[in-house]
Amino acid sequence: MATTRTGSNLSQIAATLGVSAATVSNALSGKGRVSAELAEKIRATAAELGYTPSLTGRALRTGRTGVLGLVLPDIANPLFPQIAQAIDYAASNAGYGVLIADSRGDVATQTDAINRLIERGVDGIVIVPRRGTRIADIGCPVAVIDSPSTPGNTVSADHWQGGQAIIEHLASFQHRKFLLIGNNPASNVQNDRIGGMRSRLPEGGHADVFWIENHEQRHGKGSLLGLREKVKQGFTAFAAVSDLHALRALTELQRAGVGVPEHVSVTGFDDLVWSSVVTPGLTTVRMDMAAIADIAIAALVRVIEADTTSGSDIPRTVAGTVAAADRSSVPMQLVVRQTSGPPTGIILS
Amino acid sequence: MATTRTGSNLSQIAATLGVSAATVSNALSGKGRVSAELAEKIRATAAELGYTPSLTGRALRTGRTGVLGLVLPDIANPLFPQIAQAIDYAASNAGYGVLIADSRGDVATQTDAINRLIERGVDGIVIVPRRGTRIADIGCPVAVIDSPSTPGNTVSADHWQGGQAIIEHLASFQHRKFLLIGNNPASNVQNDRIGGMRSRLPEGGHADVFWIENHEQRHGKGSLLGLREKVKQGFTAFAAVSDLHALRALTELQRAGVGVPEHVSVTGFDDLVWSSVVTPGLTTVRMDMAAIADIAIAALVRVIEADTTSGSDIPRTVAGTVAAADRSSVPMQLVVRQTSGPPTGIILS
DNA sequence: CAGGGATGATTAATCGATTAATCAAGTCTA
DNA sequence: TAGACTTGATTAATCGATTAATCATCCCTG
Numbered sequence A, B: 001m002a003t004t005r006t007g008s009n010l011s012q013i014a015a016t017l018g019v020s021a022a023t024v025s026n027a028l029s030g031k032g033r034v035s036a037e038l039a040e041k042i043r044a045t046a047a048e049l050g051y052t053p054s055l056t057g058r059a060l061r062t063g064r065t066g067v068l069g070l071v072l073p074d075i076a077n078p079l080f081p082q083i084a085q086a087i088d089y090a091a092s093n094a095g096y097g098v099l100i101a102d103s104r105g106d107v108a109t110q111t112d113a114i115n116r117l118i119e120r121g122v123d124g125i126v127i128v129p130r131r132g133t134r135i136a137d138i139g140c141p142v143a144v145i146d147s148p149s150t151p152g153n154t155v156s157a158d159h160w161q162g163g164q165a166i167i168e169h170l171a172s173f174q175h176r177k178f179l180l181i182g183n184n185p186a187s188n189v190q191n192d193r194i195g196g197m198r199s200r201l202p203e204g205g206h207a208d209v210f211w212i213e214n215h216e217q218r219h220g221k222g223s224l225l226g227l228r229e230k231v232k233q234g235f236t237a238f239a240a241v242s243d244l245h246a247l248r249a250l251t252e253l254q255r256a257g258v259g260v261p262e263h264v265s266v267t268g269f270d271d272l273v274w275s276s277v278v279t280p281g282l283t284t285v286r287m288d289m290a291a292i293a294d295i296a297i298a299a300l301v302r303v304i305e306a307d308t309t310s311g312s313d314i315p316r317t318v319a320g321t322v323a324a325a326d327r328s329s330v331p332m333q334l335v336v337r338q339t340s341g342p343p344t345g346i347i348l349s
Numbered sequence C: 001c002a003g004g005g006a007t008g009a010t011t012a013a014t015c016g017a018t019t020a021a022t023c024a025a026g027t028c029t030a
Numbered sequence D: 001t002a003g004a005c006t007t008g009a010t011t012a013a014t015c016g017a018t019t020a021a022t023c024a025t026c027c028c029t030g
Helices: A010-017 A021-029 A036-048 A055-062 A080-093 A107-119 A159-171 A188-198 A212-219 A227-232 A243-255 A289-308 B010-017 B021-029 B036-048 B055-062 B080-093 B107-119 B159-171 B188-198 B212-219 B227-232 B243-255 B289-308
Strands: A067-072 A097-102 A124-127 A142-145 A154-157 A177-182 A206-211 A237-240 A265-267 A284-286 A328-330 A333-335 B067-072 B097-102 B124-127 B142-145 B154-157 B177-182 B206-211 B237-240 B265-267 B284-286 B328-330 B333-335
Touching: A010 A021, A010 A036, A021 A036, A055 B055, A067 A080, A067 A107, A080 A097, A080 A289, A080 B080, A080 B097, A097 A107, A097 B080, A107 A124, A124 A289, A142 A289, A154 A159, A154 A289, A159 A188, A159 A237, A159 A265, A159 A284, A159 A333, A177 A188, A177 A243, A188 A206, A206 A212, A227 A243, A237 A243, A243 A265, A243 B243, A289 A328, B010 B021, B010 B036, B021 B036, B067 B080, B067 B107, B080 B097, B080 B289, B097 B107, B107 B124, B124 B289, B142 B289, B154 B159, B154 B289, B159 B188, B159 B237, B159 B265, B159 B284, B159 B333, B177 B188, B177 B243, B188 B206, B206 B212, B227 B243, B237 B243, B243 B265, B289 B328
Parallel strands: A067 A097, A067 A124, A124 A142, A142 A154, A154 A328, A177 A206, A177 A237, A237 A265, B067 B097, B067 B124, B124 B142, B142 B154, B154 B328, B177 B206, B177 B237, B237 B265
Antiparallel strands: A097 B097, A284 A333, B284 B333
């Protein structure tokens, strides 16, 4: 509880040493003018008394809480652990706490979630926006993690380049007929990944895009994707935009008696937790979430801290949102496992 | 930013109406004595000015921040999304925010994480402890989510009963030779699940326990589990303590040419995100995370709120930790999909 | 030796809400 | 009608840290 806590505050230190609270504050923060000896003594007793500044008190005075908000479209997203972990780590290192807010699906809740965070006085917000959502100008610094195609202060993996890497890898095995498996055509991230893939098709190569959501609207949720048929049509490479879909493809193919990787190859995206333990291990492409989080947090922190020190050096829109990172993208890294290899035809009856 | 925010505070409302800030506070909180008409007028102007109380100001005065901490052993855990989502939802409904803290593996960091949260002034903490960790008495209300075998104020799913449900389901298909697949023998949760499973073995049934960590220590990380051999030995049911391991088993078996479910059955635990999309869909057992979160949060809130109202009605250990939920467990629910069915022998060469 | 600076510390105001203590009327009872 | 309550509102202190303004010394220079 904040009430009883460690039981030591500025004035106690001050009282112990017979000085004023202001001097203690100055000594500990290094601001103001305090003699070296006294400062040392103050630091010593502070340590002795186990002094921890009350972030609440400080927040009230400075207007900064030292807390960042993390808004996620849907926590159930399997990528979430990676994101949350990276953000938490980067924020901790920068001395900030992370308040989470799940926007639980719909867009209205996303706005709600953001407002709740602002009410709580967060200094800035990291948003992983819901598909197709634009983040309106809210009155606080924002960093968006999405795809480089998203307008606004966006940090993201270079999904396009990731797509290229996958296709180059597959093409090196002489694959020529690709099925690119996406989920939702409205997703910027997915379109970037698919765009990147298409941009690197080999000479004489051919690629079809298969959207799972469209398929499920016709055949029901969880239905087979009909990949056996695709194999019969000569597709030998199945490149999904997420490991989740790659896993779906892999198991469906295995079940249909198609050998992976000896007959066809399957690849995913994101290196989700199970990708390394399935048999065969899933070839995929990984984002450097740590780097992304670092950039996002650094951008936020820069803006937050500039906000009080210098008046307004850093670009800042009228309403308060800030051009934080100004669009940077982090390269993705190919992770080659066992689901990719040279194709050998297979005759299915 | 907390500084510029909505730009309306108690005194502004007071000034607008020509009354004192104290009266406004009383009117809005319903405490003190304020005439009905004035109270109504105050509420009206508050709404008009878009007043949002400064949680920081309130926190400083009341000593309660309205924030709960969520400590996780390892955010990378695939179960994490479910937990975080449920906790976030329950906490939001109770009017609390959730500050996350990843303990990143080691136990020392777990303590660190807890301390950081306390410094931030959280009113209570929900902990999903690292395997084998005991939560020491810290100076604030705590609710632990683990297994009923964990001492302390624990809320959890009834893992034992979940194990029983799985085995009963499998036994109903006449399975008799079970391989129970666990990861780490030190985990309370896993032991509960396995214990429950063993307790419901059918007449003449036999079960071996296979610990993946032990196996990997000998054969290397990510190596095959050798399930083909197990099938040859007559095992027909492979019951894992997590969907992650079930998936590993499923793909390994498929790859080895063993048909699931026609030859052998595979089951998991937790109904993780991919379980419904793999082919065949994974039979598993689900925790009611929403209920668990509700109980945990409700227990915390009860203690937190009792702390200020009545002196100390609720049991409270000397150091400050509180016997919050006092051990309650929530039943698990069987989710039958396609990986379970009647076994037919298979002859492997 | 008086006055301008530099140095080191203190005062007091402030952030925003809460709340105990107080005060001014009006109401009721003896 | 005086004294005791009620009712409705105000004052002022408080939570803990920060910081501008102020003040007291001591030093140095013209």
